[in-house]
Every structure is written in structure tokens, then in C-alpha cells.
Amino acid sequence: MTDPRDLLFSLFAVFTVACALGVVLNRNAVASALSLLLCLVGVAGLFALLDAFLLAVLMVFVYAGAVVALFLFIIMLLDVKGGERKPFGAATVVAGTLAVGLLTTGVLTVARAATPAKDAPQLVAQNFPKLKDYAELLFTQYLLPVQVVGFLLLIAMLGVIVLSKRHEGLEDIK
């Protein structure tokens, strides 16, 4: 009998890829967004199989729970029919094939020459990375990157507010 983990991995992997294809190939934007949702759930399942429960949960919490909901929201607000997409043009197909080829080459190269970076955190060595291990690293070794990313997000948020506001007479910008 095979390890149930292998079986589950195959299931989740096929599921994820199928849903990812669904995102691209679906004509209906709502259907695409829902495929993206299922795809993210599949990725979360793969993380859970790697014992990375925190990543799995955050995947569902942030991306599936909030981001895709906003996608759906915007699709529905813009177009109640769900937004039919035009069929692919020749340029899109060429660009897509090129992108897939580059990505495959990249992944293969990394997989061949896979040596973990020297200063990579030794979370994998422990059997179950605890929540606290993540927290400690985020607040010590990776404090600066976290702050920078947070700051970037803040700038993006402010940018959206400034751009989406209608400026009549440009008085309210000041």
C-alpha cells in the first residue's frame, strides 16, 4: 500500500494544476475567479502536507478569504453578467508558451542545482516548525524586510485612495 501522503499529494497537485488551467481557460470572469479560489485551496492543501500549517492557513485566510472575495466583488460590480472574455489571440498564445517554457527551464535549473542557501533558517530540520519559530524569525532576522513590505503596502493603499478620489478643483488633495 502506498503512503497516504503520496496519494494526497498527487490529488492536491492535480487539483491545483487543473484549477490553475481553469483560471486561464475559462471564458467567464466569475468562473475564473472561483477557479483561482479552488487553486489557492489546493496550494494550501500542499502546504499542509509539508507540515507548514501556518502557511496553509494564511493562504486560505488572506488570499482565499479576502483577496479573491475582492476580485469577485469587483467583477460583479463592473459587470453583472460576469464579464465574458474574448478568445485568445495569436500574440497571447505565443507569449503564454514562451512564459511556460521559461518557467519550466527556471524550475528545472533550480531543481538540478538545489543547494539551500547557507543562511537559510533551519526550520525544516525540526520536525514541526512551531508558530513561535516563525514569529521569532520575523521579529529578529527578518524584521527589516517585514517593515519594508508593510511600508510598501501602506504606500499602495494611500496611492489607491489618492488615485480613486475625484479631484474637483484639486482643493481636497492638500
Next chain:
Amino acid sequence: MSTIAEYYFGLPLLLRMVLQGTAVILVLFPAAAACSMAERKISAWIQGRPGPNRTVAPFLAWIPGISILRNLGLFQLAADGGKFTFKEDPVPGHVNKFYFILAPIVSMIPALTTVAVVPLGAYISNGQLLPIILADVDVGLLAVFAVSSLGVYSIILAGWASNSKYPFLGSVRASAQLVSYELSMTLSVLPVFLWINAPGEHGTLNLFDVVQKQSGTGFAWDSVWFAAYMPVSAFIFLVALFAETNRQPFDMPESEADLVGGFHTEYGAFKWSLFFVAEYCHMIVGSGVFCLLFLGGWNPLPGLPLALLADWLGIAGVPLLTGLLGIGIFAGKVASFIFFFMWVRWTLPRFRYDQVMNIGWKKLLPLAIANLVFYALAIAVIQK
């Protein structure tokens, strides 16, 4: 007895997991249905009328004493279930059929999944208290939040697929409300976890460990439940819970006075009842989480933990009995909490939509942040 146990533990792990999960769902689903009956009885009681008390199966009517069950409305529950199952289930012509049917199914998934990481009780084996839980993972409460945040999809889909104005308005309101209150809810529980994750202990978001920190004996520091230490957190969590479960006074998504029936206007029969059951499942699980976080979980009284009670009753050596005792106490707390939910629903009037948004963003969220900062400082001082 022991042969059954041996046979059971001889089964493959995956099969056992499936069986356990099915068992929990088989309890949760009827419990949610029973809640709908309780709702009708309690609303009747609050409004000074008898409520459903006439339904009885004809072939049972001759049994003496059955009128007690009849007056409790027990048969009405079966009648309701039968009606929802066998009634014609029309699909209106103007809807987006696939998503219209998908929405009620999707509504059940988060409702029945969150329960996997919520401990349902505890038992004592070889002098050690262990949780009764489907998936004992470190991320605990975070997983509950994550999965329950998926509940918004069923409402968005239902409103959009119905392809008419009132359902769409209802679903837009619902999504905005769910997203707004999720924030305060998450912030309100942070002080609890700051407190239990003292420096030097292994970090956790597990709900079992939260209850363990409320299981002191006698007049100890840790025998007081967190609702007493952190009343503001408990209050914010409670209000957000009402909003997240779409209960009055926050039932904007279906406010029948201005939206006919909100997101489920176009639904009927079995599909509608699925939405309904999902709402009650959310309520049960939400009440359970509240009891675990702030009301001591399966501990009968502050200062009287489960282990001590089991000792007094002389059953501490029997894991099965202690488990049943733990589940019983926890279920009792959850049931009284659900009564509280219904009490509020039939007492308070509904908010207006702008009031809901104002409370969420301008009152609750700043309060939650202030509360977090206060407790972060206080806990840092105490635990130093």
C-alpha cells in the same frame, strides 16, 4: 466493549478520520436543526405566545403522555425537516443556474469544516487531560478564522447568481459587513493569546491550551476565566460574532423590511434550508469558540476544573465517563450561549445599514486596537 475499541483502532487511520468527521457532522447537523426549533419556541416565549405545539404524527397521537413532547414542538422539527426535503424546489428562470445551485452547497463547507479544529471537550487518561478534537493543530484559532472567512463566498454567489436586485444588494451588504467585522474579531482575541504565550513557553494558538490556562483550582490566578480578565475583548468578540453570523441586530443581508429576503430571496425549500442550517452551524461553532476563549471551556466553574470534578464524582479513572462529562459541560455552556443569541434577536431592533458600518469601523475597531495596546503593555509589565 474493549473488543469494539480494539477493532476500531485496528482500522486504517484515514478511515478512522473519516468516521470521526462523519460522527461530528452527524451531531452538528441535527443540532443546527434543533436550534431552529428552539428559536421558534424561544421567540414565542418572549412574545408571550405558545409557539408550535400542535404537530404530532397521527400514528403516535394515541400514546399517553405524548402531549408533553407535542407541546415542546418536537414533532414540528420533523415536520419542518420533511417539508424542506420533499417540497418542490423551483429554480427561477432568470438565475445563473450552476452558481445558483452551488451557493447553498458552498455555504455548508465552512460551516461544517471549522468544527475540525475546535476542541469539543476533554477527557482524562492516566491522570492527563487530553482534548477531544478532530485535528489537533498548532494554528488552532487561526484556522477557524481562515475557514469561516470562506463563508462570504456562498453569500456573494447566491446574491450574484440570483440575477435580481434585492438579492444582489443583500449579498453586497453581507460581504461588506463580514469583511469589516472580521478585523475587530481578530484583534479582540489577540490579548488572550498574548497572555497565554508568556515568554519561555511554547507558542501556540491552540484552543485547548487557552482552556488549560483557565483551569486553576481554588483561588488561584489562573482559575479566573478570561471573560473577567478581559471583559472588553470578550465584548468586542461577542459583537463581532453577532455580525459574522448575520444575527440580529446585524442581519443586514436578509433584512426583510427593505430587501424582501436579502441574498436568499430567490431560494426555497431545501436550498434555503441549507443556508439556514449553515447559519446555525456558524452560531454553534462561534459560541463554542467564545466559551473556549472566555468562559473556561469544559471547566464547570471558575476554580473548579474538570479534573477536580471528575475526582469528586469518582470517575477520574474512566476516560469515557470523563470525556462525556467534559463534552456535557461544554455543550451546556454552548446551549446557554445559543439561548443568549436568540434572546438578543427577539429583544433588540435591527440596526440601520449605516449604523452597522459606523459601529464596525468607527467604534469597534478603534476600541479593539486600544484594547490590544492596553493589554500588550499590561501583559508586558506583569510577565516581566
